[in-house]
Every structure is written in structure tokens, then in C-alpha cells.
Amino acid sequence: MHAFRATLVPGRKPPYTSWTFIELADDVAVAFGPGSHAVRGTLAGVPFRGTVSRSGGVLRMPVRRELLDSAGVLRGDAVDVTLEPDPEPRPDVLPAELRAVLDGDPEAARLFAALPPAHRRAWVAYVAEAKRADTRQRRAARATDGIRARAFPR
Numbered sequence: 001m002h003a004f005r006a007t008l009v010p011g012r013k014p015p016y017t018s019w020t021f022i023e024l025a026d027d028v029a030v031a032f033g034p035g036s037h038a039v040r041g042t043l044a045g046v047p048f049r050g051t052v053s054r055s056g057g058v059l060r061m062p063v064r065r066e067l068l069d070s071a072g073v074l075r076g077d078a079v080d081v082t083l084e085p086d087p088e089p090r091p092d093v094l095p096a097e098l099r100a101v102l103d104g105d106p107e108a109a110r111l112f113a114a115l116p117p118a119h120r121r122a123w124v125a126y127v128a129e130a131k132r133a134d135t136r137q138r139r140a141a142r143a144t145d146g147i148r149a150r151a152f153p154r
Contacts, residue, residue: 001041001084002028002092008063008075012056015154020075021060024052028058028083038090038115041083044071049086052116090117096127097140108144119152126153 004025006020011019022043035054052061073079091133094102102109112120123143130136137152146153 001082003080003082004028004033005078006081007078008073010075015152020063022079022081023064024059024061024083032059032085036118038086038088038117039083040086040088041081043067043081044073044079046071049090052083053118065078078132089119094124095136095140097133098124098127098143101140101144105144108147111150112147115150119150122152123147127132 002025004027006025007021008020009023011017011021032052034054036051038049039052039061040047040049046067048064048067050061050063052059054060068074068130070078102112112123115123123146127136127139127143130139143153
């Protein structure tokens with residue numbers, strides 16, 4: 001388990017400037033090595049699961065709004081972080097609307113399966129988090145274009 005203090009920072013370029021990240025301390029980044037890694041830990045004492053990956057020359061992890069709210073912290077705050085590799089698998093639970101779209105488009109389904117885990121989770125969340133059924137349907141229908149472009153939802 002690695003423990004360090006980090007400042008919550010914005011992304012450096014669009015569209016990530018509206019996102020919040022933890023940049024890993026140099027010694028922690030060296031311990032994790034190159035590539036993306038599933039992690040678990042705490043942020044200001046609140047447990048989380050996430051993924052760290054290299055971008056802009058630093059190893060960093062996006063911090064979801066729910067975690068910021070639970071921890072009572074904001075971008076710019078310095079927070080105590082604990083982090084360790086997370087060996088538990090993270091299955092994708094597809095919303096019915098997205099499953100139906102992918103079942104009807106085998107090429108999009110193949111491309112979806114080939115996306116990095118963070119991309120798959122982003123598309124799942126994009127569809128699943130809509131409160132209204134018609135909004136979930138619209139988002140699922142639009143997802144195939146984003147999946148083909150290997151882009152995150154907007």
C-alpha cells in the first residue's frame with residue numbers, strides 16, 4: 001500500500017479540463033511502472049476503485065464527482081491518498097438499452113469489446129446514468145459512433 005499527499009488537479013487539455021485528477025507521487029509512479037493499472041485505495045479516508053494511466057508524462061487517476069462529494073473535497077484541495085493494485089476483476093454490466101444496440105450491430109459490439117476498460121465503463125455509465133428511458137435509448141443509439149471513433153462520451 002502506498003500513502004502520499006496529492007493535490008486534486010484539472011486535466012491539462014480539452015476535453016479533460018473539466019475532469020479532476022490525482023497525479024501520483026514520483027516514487028509511487030515508479031512502483032506501478034508503465035501502462036494502466038486497476039487500483040483501489042482511499043481519498044481523504046473514503047474508499048474507491050479506479051484506474052491509473054500515463055498521460056502528459058505523469059501517472060494519474062481521474063476522480064469521479066461522486067468520490068469528490070463523498071470525501072467533501074474540491075479541485076485544488078490537497079488530500080491524503082492510499083493506493084494499491086486492485087486484483088479483483090471489473091465486469092462490465094451493460095444497460096439493457098446498450099446491450100440491445102450492440103446485439104443489433106455486431107461490428108460495434110466487437111469494437112466495444114476491444115476498447116480499453118475505462119472506455120467501456122465510460123460508455124456503460126453514459127447510458128446507465130440517464131434517469132429517463134428515452135434518454136437511455138438515445139444515448140445507446142449514439143454510442144455506436146463514439147465506440148467506432150474510440151472516443152469517450154460527451
